[in-house]
Amino acid sequence: MRRGAPVFVALHVLLLVYSLSGIFSKLASSQEFLSPEFILLYGGMLFVLFAYAIVWQQIIKRLPLSVAFANKAVTVVWGIVWGWLFFHEEVSAGMLVGAAVVMVGVVLYSTDAAQNDADAKQEREGE
Numbered sequence: 613m614r615r616g617a618p619v620f621v622a623l624h625v626l627l628l629v630y631s632l633s634g635i636f637s638k639l640a641s642s643q644e645f646l647s648p649e650f651i652l653l654y655g656g657m658l659f660v661l662f663a664y665a666i667v668w669q670q671i672i673k674r675l676p677l678s679v680a681f682a683n684k685a686v687t688v689v690w691g692i693v694w695g696w697l698f699f700h701e702e703v704s705a706g707m708l709v710g711a712a713v714v715m716v717g718v719v720l721y722s723t724d725a726a727q728n729d730a731d732a733k734q735e736r737e738g739e
């Protein structure tokens with residue numbers, strides 16, 4: 613396993629957690645404003661976003677910002693999964709194709725960026 617692989621795993625776990633904020637916010641929107649349920653769900657969303665912000669800073673210390681942001685697009689996939697699982701939303705073929713395109717783009721961009729970083733490092737060491 614490459615040295616950067618644990619950082620990518622951590623990034624994708626973080627993005628999964630980040631996508632949970634959408635569940636909390638959608639559930640909170642169906643509650644009466646300032647009811648105990650609304651406050652609990654809204655607070656859950658804020659907690660997820662707070663935790664995300666802290667861990668995101670650690671991730672971007674270890675990955676190029678462009679790579680980290682490109683990987684953020686996988687939250688589209690999690691949104692489809694959460695919509696189907698929690699809200700019984702219909703998943704269309706177009707949604708699946710779109711999710712696949714997003715995933716392929718993230719993989720291609722990330723591997724290309726990693727190769728470019730390795731090439732740049734090799735050039736610097738050769739000077």
